[in-house]
Amino acid sequence: MANRLTLIVLLLSCLMPAQTASANLPVTVPDQGPLPTLAPMLEKINPAVVNIATYSTEVNRYNPLLNDPFFRRFFNIPDEQFQQFQQPERKQQSAGSGVILSAADGIVVTNYHVIRGSDEVQVSLIDGRSFAAEIVGSDPELDIATLKIRADGLSEIKVADSSRLRVGDFVVAIGNPFGLGQTVTTGIVSALGRSGLGIEGYENFIQTDASINPGNSGGALVNLRGELVGINTAIIAPAGGNIGIGFAIPANMVNASVRQLLAYGEVKRGDIGIAVQDITPELSEAFGLKNGQRGVLITQVDKHSPAAEAGITPGDIVTHINGVKTVSSTRFRSLISMTPIGDMLRLSLLRHSETLEIGVRVIAREDLSYSGKSLHPLLEGAQFGNNPQGGVVVTGLKPDSPAAFNGIRPDDIIVGANRVTVYDIETLQRALSRDRSSVLLKIIRDNVSLFLVIR
Structure with a gap:
């Protein structure tokens, strides 16, 4: 009897590795058919993943005294050498990855940080061809940029509904890590809805353990059907390399951004006119x-906003938007940002322990906030709104605008202007009207108070 038990245990121990392997991929005996492989799927979609190189041109810096011919003669600097100082220098700025979304139109999507500050963008295909790309538009808050190339014989990737992803789904990351060339790594979806990382303005990341490294930015994260589920964008890398924590922007958010960039050249995000905060354990008890129970707490409802017209009030708790849980204020902002202007949102609310369903129409953010240009010429390019805790917050900022050039940053809170305390937009307007040639702002940035002089 003991010998029979020993034999059974040995047989089970021999079977365990096969059971473990079958949980990952189906195992096929070589002489009974082909081994499981992702090669057919990858052969189909690899041509739609591209390498991106960006270039910028810088003028060599030199001492302005060299402009004086007498100074050059005094130090025996030939004119030919001075002319070399003035010649612009072309430098490669960065390398990354991209994905072809439309073969017919040559539309390529990548990360904004890949092409930021570049004068020239080159897109290279897996077949060795290379094309100059036109930047159609960019969405810095989501870290998305749309490019266009003129080429024949392109391949494209089908975009999946990323809201159907589940933790544990197998995914494949494709990109150009460290400039090595196209590389494929595999893993699973480790988590969904990651936010609060401070990487981008709108965060609702897919987390994956598929290896993502520098150069993978802008590359494809696909499911086993070869459908795009996300754009790889960032990693947590304490040691400078991959440790199994990578993040991708969900395909649904990418699609919403790309559609607007193609239509308008910019992204027009919507709003409903409320401010929210995360619910702490103390607030949950109160x-x-x-x-x-999870949700976000409404702290302010703007007058004449869609939320006010729908009957939403401060103190309401939003638990779902269109059936999707709102587990954080960051997730809440991301869900609204994906909704086209003019569409209706269905909000599930808790009010005094009563559950309510309220429909709210999304309108353009600009219709709820104040333009910096209307407040002061030096603040053109910024959008401002009342801050629930007092002051005026920067709700939007166009890159390369006068406001950005003058040092304004997104989420800055203006609490003073021209030595006048700012409580809201109205007090800011009155303070700025005192001087149209310069502005003295008192700002709270990252919980630090500072003064900013703009002339």
Whole structure:
């Protein structure tokens, strides 16, 4: 009897590795058919993943005294050598990856940080061809840029509904890590809805353990059907390399951004006119939430906004938007940002322990905020709104605008202007009207108070 038990245990131990392997991929005996492989899927979609190189031109810096011919003669600097100082220098700025979304139109999507500050963008295909790319538009808040190339014989990737992803789904990352050339890595979806990382303005990341390294930015994250589920964008890398924590922008968010960039050349995000905050354990207890109930707390409702017209009030708790849980204020902002202007949102609310369903129409953010140009010429390019805790917050900022050049940053909170305390937009307007040639702002940035002089 003991010998039979020993034999059974040995047989089970021999079978365990096969059971473990079958949980990952189906195992096929070589002489009974082909081994499982991703090669057919990759052969189909690899041509749609491209390498991106960007170039910028810089003028060599030199002492302005060299402009004086007498100074050059005094130090025996030939004119030919001075002319070399003035020649612009072309430098490669960065290398990354991209994905062809439309073969017919030559539309390529990548990360904004890949092409930021570049004068020239080159897109290289897996077949060795290379093309100059036109930057159609960019969305810095989502870290997305759309390019266009003129080429025949392109391949494209089908875009999946990323809202159907589940933790544990197999995914494949394709890109150009460290400039090595196209590289494929595999893994699973480790988590969904990651936010609060401070990487981008709108965060709702897919987390994956598929290896993502520098150069993978802008590359494809696909499912096993070869459908695009995300654009690889960032990693957590304490030691400078991959440790199995990578992040991708969901395909649904990418699609919403690309559609607007193609239509308008910029992204026009919507709003409903409310401010929210995360619910702490103390707030959860104070509002009588049941154990495990999640949501975001509405702290302010703007007058004449869609939210006010729909009857939403401060103190309401938003638990779902269109059936999707709102587990954080960052997730809440991301869900609204994906909604086209003019569409209706269905908000599930808790009010005094009562569940409500309210429909709210999304309008353009510009219709709810104040333009910096209307407040002061030196603030052109910024959008401002009232801050729930007092002051005026920068709700939007166009890159390379006068406001950005003058040192304004997104999420800055203006609490003073021209030595006048700022409580809201109205007090800011009155303070700025005192001087049209310069502005003295008192700003809170990252919980630090500072003064900013703009002339």
